[in-house]
Amino acid sequence: MDPVRTSRPVVAVIGGGQLARMMHESAIALGIELRPLVEADDGATGRVVVTKAAGSPADPGAVESLVDGADVLTFEHEHIPREVLDALAERLPIEPAPDALVYAQDKIAMRERLTALGIPCPRWAVVRDEADLAAFAADVGWPVIVKTPTGGYDGHGVHIAHGARDAADWFAPGPLLAEELVPFACEAAALLARSRSGQIRSWPVALTEQEDSVCSVVTAPARALHPRTRERARAIAERIARELDVTGVLAVEMFVVGTGADERVLVNELAMRPHNTGHWTIDGSITGQFEQHLRAVLDLPLGSTDLIVPGSSAVMVNLLGSDLPDPARALGDAMRAGGPTARIHLYGKEVRPGRKLGHVTVVDPDPARALELARAAVAALRGEQQPPAAAPDPDPQEPR
Known part of the structure; x- marks a missing residue:
């Protein structure tokens, strides 16, 4: 049986931007210790939080230091390598769990799972080259939206392609997600x-x-x-x-x-x-x-x-x-x-x-x-x- 904790709850959070900063404000009111992993000391959270860890979420050592003694690990962004999370899974709860977080990290995995569940999504396809993209556009019409599966945010990693050659430089790292350009209201x-x-x-x-x-x-x-x-x-x-x-x-x-x-x-x-x-x-x-x-x-x-x-x-x-x-x-x-x-x-x-x-x-x-x-x-x-x-x-x- 785990020993009863006598100290305040400790929430470790990967990320040191404005989201962790605002989470810290709520933690103060609740008497919770928020311990962020701050990528830059002059970032939004690094300026206001005393107890913190420094480093990259891709650095297992920095993340290990972050979670030492914490009750739970959570996030303010999704850009954390899966292997880092898997190494921590036996040490403390990770919320959301890596098996859930993958659908926010990988747009292709997200589209595949939501489509399997019957959740309404734009028409989409995995495209590996210009020929795949042209074939998809033949079904849905140009222009189409092309997205890198991982790492994008606030429009980064998203491109409007009016022809197959528009995305030629995007295929080098691997397959892309192509979606119809939705005429939304x-x-x-x-x-x-x-x-x-x-x-x-x-x-x-x-x-x-x-x-x-x-x-x-x-x-x-x-x-x-x-x-x-x-x-x-x-x-x-x-x-x-x-x-x-x-x-x-x-x-x-x-x-x-x-x-x-x-x-x-x-x-x-x-x-x-x-x-x-x-x-x-x-x-x-x-x-x-x-x-x-x-x-x-x-x-x-x-x-x-x-x-x-x-x-x-x-x-x-x-x-x-x-x-x-x-x-x-x-x-x-x-x-x-x-x-x-x-x-x-x-x-x-x-x-x-x-x-x-x-x-x-x-x-x-x-x-x-x-x-x-x-x-x-x-x-x-x-x-x-x-x-x-x-x-x-x-x-x-x-x-x-």
């Missing part, structure tokens, strides 16, 4: 958490918008979708979580095809960790995705995913790059522009063009108003000059 994300013992809690399905293949705006709930579409998206995500035995947060990104009663969803991508499309939950739901992920991987009871303000909408806008050397210098302007309900999250990262530097969430009964305020705050953080979007609050000391 919009994109949605179904987010849930599943505990080790199988409890599932789903957040409202959200609408997502992309800017240069990077998530830029998320609106939850997705009231613009037909109610049956929202329910179908939620049911698909929950089935994927059960069938793949996912533990922790699962984000299922989907294409929405058609309109009204004819809407249907096609699964685009999976992420088995807290995800950009779920940042709105921090300020918009009773239990945010980062706290819920910690609960799930430690097999604690999951929290409510209801909206904090029933009937409201939560709109999250990403801060992608800035003209300022540090957007925190514009906090005053951003707060004035976004108004008193705008919640600003900055990641402490070095400014680079297009880099995710933070996000702003506004909860409001009117989603259009929430979007206006969140965008105004983000514009201020980018250093753009514009009139404030929010009306000033009356001074309580002034006569009315």
Whole structure:
């Protein structure tokens, strides 16, 4: 029988970016020790966490140091060699388990498994050369989407091919995943958490918008979708979580095809960790995705995913790059522009063009108003000059 632990729970997490940083905020509130593997000391998490390990997730020694004395190992990204995880499987729980994580690491494995389960996906094929790609395009039509099976994120490893020669340079490492170019009406994300013992809690399905293949705006709930579409998206995500035995947060990104009663969803991508499309939950739901992920991987009871303000909408806008050397210098302007309900999250990262530097969430009964305020705050953080979007609050000391 294992000895009873007398110290606080320790969660080891591979990755030191903004996701681990926000997970750390929830860990502090719960009295959990979060121990990240930080690839760079000046990264988003390395700046704020005292207890950490340093090194690459491909380095078995660094990962061994990370998990020493931990209760569970989890992730903020999927780029971990399988052999490293297999070597640790006898030492502590790995959540999600390597057999589940592979479907977030390998797009071909994901497509094969989801298709076998009857989950709706875009038409796809494994292509090994230009002839295979041309044959696939003959069935679905040009252009087609070509993806590297592993290592891609935020549009990296994704290419639109208008002819077979467009992907000629991509075949050298091995086979590629080819998919039809889906004529989608919009994109949605179904987010849930599943505990080790199988409890599932789903957040409202959200609408997502992309800017240069990077998530830029998320609106939850997705009231613009037909109610049956929202329910179908939620049911698909929950089935994927059960069938793949996912533990922790699962984000299922989907294409929405058609309109009204004819809407249907096609699964685009999976992420088995807290995800950009779920940042709105921090300020918009009773239990945010980062706290819920910690609960799930430690097999604690999951929290409510209801909206904090029933009937409201939560709109999250990403801060992608800035003209300022540090957007925190514009906090005053951003707060004035976004108004008193705008919640600003900055990641402490070095400014680079297009880099995710933070996000702003506004909860409001009117989603259009929430979007206006969140965008105004983000514009201020980018250093753009514009009139404030929010009306000033009356001074309580002034006569009315």
